[in-house]
Amino acid sequence: MELLKKLEILADAAKYDASCASSGTRSRNSLGGKGIGSSEGSGICHAYAPDGRCISLLKILLTNFCVYECSYCINRNSSNVARARFTVDEVVRLTLDFYKRNYIEGLFLSSGVIQSPDYTMGQLVEVARRLRLDHDFRGYIHLKTIPDADGQLLADAGTYADRLSINVELPTRIALADLAPEKDHRTIKLSMARIRARQDEYADDRRAARRVTNQSPRRITPQRFAPAGQSTQMIVGAEPSTDAQILSTTANLYSAYKLKRVYFSAFSPIADASAKLPARRTPLMREHRLYQSDWLIRFYGYGHDEITAGADDSAAAGMLDLDVDPKLAWALRNRGYFPVDLNRDGRERLLRVPGLGVKSVQKLLKIRRWQKIRLEDLVALKAGVKKAMPFIICANHAPALAEVPSATLRTRFAPARAAQQAFDF
Amino acid sequence: MSFQSSLFDAETTAGDQAVARFAPDFASWQVEARRLLAEDIAPARVWWQPEPAREHKTVSQPSAKPAQRPVARVPKAFVDQARAVSCHCNEDRWALLYRVLWRLARGERHLLQLGGDPDVVTFTRYAKAVRRDMHKMKAFVRFREVAESGAADHEPRYVAWFEPEHFIVEYVSGFFKRRFANMRWSILTPVGCAHWEGQGEVWFSPATDKSAAPEGDRLEAAWQTYYRSIFNPARVKIRAMQSEMPQKYWKNMPEAHLIPLMLRDADRRVQAMEANRKDNDLLRCGPRPASPDDDNAAAVEASAPASLERLALQATTCRNCPLWQPATQTVFGEGPANARVMIVGEQPGDREDLAGRPFVGPAGQLLDRALAAAGLVRERLYLTNTVKHFKFSPRGKTRLHATPSETEVMACRPWLDAEIGLVAPELVICLGATAGRALLGADVRVTRDRGRLIDHNDRRYLLTAHPAYLLRRGSAAANAGEYERFVEDLARAADWV
Numbered sequence: 016m017e018l019l020k021k022l023e024i025l026a027d028a029a030k031y032d033a034s035c036a037s038s039g040t041r042s043r044n045s046l047g048g049k050g051i052g053s054s055e056g057s058g059i060c061h062a063y064a065p066d067g068r069c070i071s072l073l074k075i076l077l078t079n080f081c082v083y084e085c086s087y088c089i090n091r092n093s094s095n096v097a098r099a100r101f102t103v104d105e106v107v108r109l110t111l112d113f114y115k116r117n118y119i120e121g122l123f124l125s126s127g128v129i130q131s132p133d134y135t136m137g138q139l140v141e142v143a144r145r146l147r148l149d150h151d152f153r154g155y156i157h158l159k160t161i162p163d164a165d166g167q168l169l170a171d172a173g174t175y176a177d178r179l180s181i182n183v184e185l186p187t188r189i190a191l192a193d194l195a196p197e198k199d200h201r202t203i204k205l206s207m208a209r210i211r212a213r214q215d216e217y218a219d220d221r222r223a224a225r226r227v228t229n230q231s232p233r234r235i236t237p238q239r240f241a242p243a244g245q246s247t248q249m250i251v252g253a254e255p256s257t258d259a260q261i262l263s264t265t266a267n268l269y270s271a272y273k274l275k276r277v278y279f280s281a282f283s284p285i286a287d288a289s290a291k292l293p294a295r296r297t298p299l300m301r302e303h304r305l306y307q308s309d310w311l312i313r314f315y316g317y318g319h320d321e322i323t324a325g326a327d328d329s330a331a332a333g334m335l336d337l338d339v340d341p342k343l344a345w346a347l348r349n350r351g352y353f354p355v356d357l358n359r360d361g362r363e364r365l366l367r368v369p370g371l372g373v374k375s376v377q378k379l380l381k382i383r384r385w386q387k388i389r390l391e392d393l394v395a396l397k398a399g400v401k402k403a404m405p406f407i408i409c410a411n412h413a414p415a416l417a418e419v420p421s422a423t424l425r426t427r428f429a430p431a432r433a434a435q436q437a438f439d440f
Numbered sequence: 441m442s443f444q445s446s447l448f449d450a451e452t453t454a455g456d457q458a459v460a461r462f463a464p465d466f467a468s469w470q471v472e473a474r475r476l477l478a479e480d481i482a483p484a485r486v487w488w489q490p491e492p493a494r495e496h497k498t499v500s501q502p503s504a505k506p507a508q509r510p511v512a513r514v515p516k517a518f519v520d521q522a523r524a525v526s527c528h529c530n531e532d533r534w535a536l537l538y539r540v541l542w543r544l545a546r547g548e549r550h551l552l553q554l555g556g557d558p559d560v561v562t563f564t565r566y567a568k569a570v571r572r573d574m575h576k577m578k579a580f581v582r583f584r585e586v587a588e589s590g591a592a593d594h595e596p597r598y599v600a601w602f603e604p605e606h607f608i609v610e611y612v613s614g615f616f617k618r619r620f621a622n623m624r625w626s627i628l629t630p631v632g633c634a635h636w637e638g639q640g641e642v643w644f645s646p647a648t649d650k651s652a653a654p655e656g657d658r659l660e661a662a663w664q665t666y667y668r669s670i671f672n673p674a675r676v677k678i679r680a681m682q683s684e685m686p687q688k689y690w691k692n693m694p695e696a697h698l699i700p701l702m703l704r705d706a707d708r709r710v711q712a713m714e715a716n717r718k719d720n721d722l723l724r725c726g727p728r729p730a731s732p733d734d735d736n737a738a739a740v741e742a743s744a745p746a747s748l749e750r751l752a753l754q755a756t757t758c759r760n761c762p763l764w765q766p767a768t769q770t771v772f773g774e775g776p777a778n779a780r781v782m783i784v785g786e787q788p789g790d791r792e793d794l795a796g797r798p799f800v801g802p803a804g805q806l807l808d809r810a811l812a813a814a815g816l817v818r819e820r821l822y823l824t825n826t827v828k829h830f831k832f833s834p835r836g837k838t839r840l841h842a843t844p845s846e847t848e849v850m851a852c853r854p855w856l857d858a859e860i861g862l863v864a865p866e867l868v869i870c871l872g873a874t875a876g877r878a879l880l881g882a883d884v885r886v887t888r889d890r891g892r893l894i895d896h897n898d899r900r901y902l903l904t905a906h907p908a909y910l911l912r913r914g915s916a917a918a919n920a921g922e923y924e925r926f927v928e929d930l931a932r933a934a935d936w937v
Contacts (some may be wrong), residue, residue, distance in 0.1 A: 019665050024687035027667035042616035053619040059579045060684065064671040064693060065703050067680025074670060081726045093721045093730055112659050113666075115598060115623060116583045129725070167611035188765065192733070201756070204768045209796040265764040270834035271793070283674035284713045296674055319834070378555040385550055428668060 016099055024099040028079040028090050029125060031280040033248055037071045037120035037155040039142055040177040040243035050151030051114055059120055072123040075136055077101055081127030086166035086191040086289035087196035087253045090127050096289045106142050114154055121155030136164035143175035162202045169209055178243040181206050186264040190254040252282040252297025257333030259323040264324050266319035280307045292387045304335040311342055314373050315366045338429035343369040346406055348420040352416050353406040356390045368406050370399025455459060456540055464490035466526040483542045488534035503810050512545035513908050517552055524567040527607045536562055563783045574612045580689045583658040598625040601653030601692055609634050613642045628653050660694045667695040673706035690764050740868045748777050761851035763829035768793045773859050775823025780936045782822040782865035786874040786906055793830035799821045803908040814930035816937055822863050826875045827852045848876050867936045872906030891929040904929035
């Protein structure tokens with residue numbers, strides 16, 4: 016088969032993986048090496064597709080032949096899609112050629128399961144090994160891990176790749192057993208646990224090495240295992256799990272396996288779909304609200320159960336409000352927490368104010384060391400002033416004595432229907 | 441302490457304007473700014489006049505930094521930001537830089553922290569705009585391969601045409617040097633060009649136009665194929681794309697002309713997918729593997745009946761209480777089936793949950809130490825827990841231990857009973873209150889009953905503290921007495937081993 020045709024099939028098959036991150040790995044460049052590639056902290060998005068997603072990595076499958084039968088997957092055994100398979104060498108050449116033209120930051124390689132999990136994983140690792148050792152490639156490599164694969168293969172994968180990932184696919188074990196009978200939450204979590212255990216082990220070694228070398232002149236710091244960490248992905252809306260369940264699973268995964276990211280992927284129709292799946296796509300707004308909640312958990316100090324707790328209709332059903340963002344929704348349900356005094360209250364209280372982001376709060380804390388914070392400061396910082404006003408006290412503003420009811424505020428900030436559709440497009 | 445920066449500043453008169461003539465680059469501005477600052481000339485009096493003849497420096501040279509005494513101390517953040525601001529295309533940047541410098545040096549050292557100050561707002565906006573432009577240049581430069589006839593190694597040169605908004609070519613060239621250190625490349629732009637020969641230093645040449653850049657590359661068809669195929673027509677978000685990849689960059693990106701076509705077909709493709717439902721489950725990639733549950737059932741079947749091995753296999757799929765859901769795996773007991781002493785803890789912790797073995801975390805290591813001190817050999821003991829799944833509450837990237845409830849202990853009880861039944865130990869050591877209460881009844885107290893042998897239901901028990909309790913108490917020194925007591929309690933079991 017012609018290479019372009021293969022690329023078309025195997026890129027199309029890979030597009031349902033949301034992750035395209037290329038950031039957070041070890042800093043390095045190709046000066047003094049034989050090959051190409053660098054990584055300087057932040058990732059780079061080399062293009063954007065009209066679906067608004069960045070294209071940072073060459074995201075392809077090694078093959079889309081797959082013996083598994085996961086209902087939600089376009090590549091499942093019984094799917095009537097065109098099939099193709101790259102050779103290891105083809106992937107290596109394509110990655111290098113694209114990289115040299117500055118199209119990509121590196122490679123994101125995944126694969127359908129063929130023959131056995133070990134065989135498949137072995138092929139993925141071989142691509143990474145050749146890129147790193149034969150071509151001295153110093154760009155980014157993200158390998159998808161096959162859950163059942165052998166521990167040694169996993170260990171090799173972590174030494175060549177920057178990031179490893181295993182998709183939990185669905186938030187509950189029951190949903191997974193139903194839609195992906197060959198997969199199992201237990202094996203998936205075990206693989207994540209193995210990766211985390213190895214990262215801990217390498218980190219311990221590095222700490223130990225640093226301690227010893229304080230006295231000796233030569234510093235030998237061992238490598239890091241998968242320096243950009245591990246991530247995972249959940250499909251949202253393919254089965255009836257609630258947002259509360261999704262967020263609880265998310266919080267558990269972050270805490271148990273120290274994941275860098277949990278990605279959510281709104282279920283979208285695939286060709287030749289299984290009858291088990293809903294016919295309609297999930298609103299992208301649901302995915303967006305989940306990401307916002309994920310941010311609140313990781314950077315704003317919210318508990319996963321706080322975000323979905325409440326007495327209104329959506330919260331009672333365990334779902335996030337699609338019309339207003341989860342932070343505002345929390346504020347509207349917890350009016351007793353406010354007003355927050357921007358000039359006196361601590362960081363964690365400022366972080367709860369709708370319209371203020373982590374960066375704005377950081378800047379406000381700096382400003383108030385020198386002068387009283389006024390509304391003008393919020394305007395200059397481009398914070399969401401209108402959103403914040405009912406919830407704050409500052410030098411020239413205090414909320415009205417008669418509290419504006421939450422329902423009124425909600426309608427003020429909920430988008431008109433038309434605007435909402437424009438977002439979903 | 442505020443300094444007027446307006447044109448109508450009281451001290452400004454037409455007569456005492458100072459003109460600063462300099463090459464429009466950061467180093468030359470620095471020299472001028474130092475001089476003006478030393479002469480105490482206020483910003484409102486300075487007329488910044490970049491030398492038109494040397495507009496946009498094209499040759500890189502080490503900055504002509506005069507070895508003079510610093511005239512002012514400014515925060516490092518200012519220098520970093522100022523370097524970026526100096527690349528901005530707006531001509532008022534030099535005056536802005538001097539104004540900010542002046543204020544920093546004249547009593548407002550904290551100026552940059554005042555995010556709401558008008559000068560700071562503009563200053564950060566300029567720096568941000570330049571950084572963004574640099575970032576976009578790193579992202580959207582597209583190299584094209586050109587055969588280089590003179591090259592001894594027959595390696596090609598990679599040439600790109602790019603149109604930055606600000607004067608960033610020199611500033612950003614280091615990135616391309618570090619990334620493509622072993623390639624020869626040139627980046628041509630309308631504000632100056634950068635070149636790298638695979639060694640030495642990056643060199644610069646005057647601005648050129650697009651006609652000097654090559655047309656097409658043999659890989660562009662593949663790149664376009666990739667761009668088309670990675671697009672998901674079911675989630676069109678045009679604004680998200682445009683805000684990150686503004687249209688002004690499109691003309692120099694080989695993939696961008698496909699966008700209208702992709703958008704036109706998106707709806708049709710989604711409808712086709714939604715209409716195309718499956719009619720049969722014919723396998724197309726060979727036989728499906730057995731499901732994990734079937735595998736486990738087969739393993740249970742293959743194991744010896746009434747053995748610890750079978751028990752452990754059965755426990756892997758235990759759903760008697762909800763603790764299995766967040767946990768990684770069941771952590772079953774381990775040790776010889778004929779062990780004479782069994783140790784029962786509370787529940788696995790973080791490390792045990794990851795490893796699938798009991799007592800391997802910090803508490804387990806402490807237990808190992810204490811066992812050795814008490815003259816017991818771990819390999820001869822059977823170690824297990826009252827509850828076989830880790831109960832925790834998530835806190836960011838760590839899991840906090842949570843004490844199992846009565847119901848959870850009861851749910852797990854059949855496994856513990858079966859283990860005790862199969863191993864038939866002569867002595868059971870209960871570590872901590874949870875194990876003690878589960879096996880000896882609710883009225884047992886660790887503080888009261890520890891360290892003595894208890895006969896209960898035809899079996900002999902010994903109750904002591906849980907090692908995690910010792911760890912929680914803090915440093916080893918403060919704990920010495922407690923640790924001694926723990927070892928002493930354990931040593932009572934030495935007679936059985």
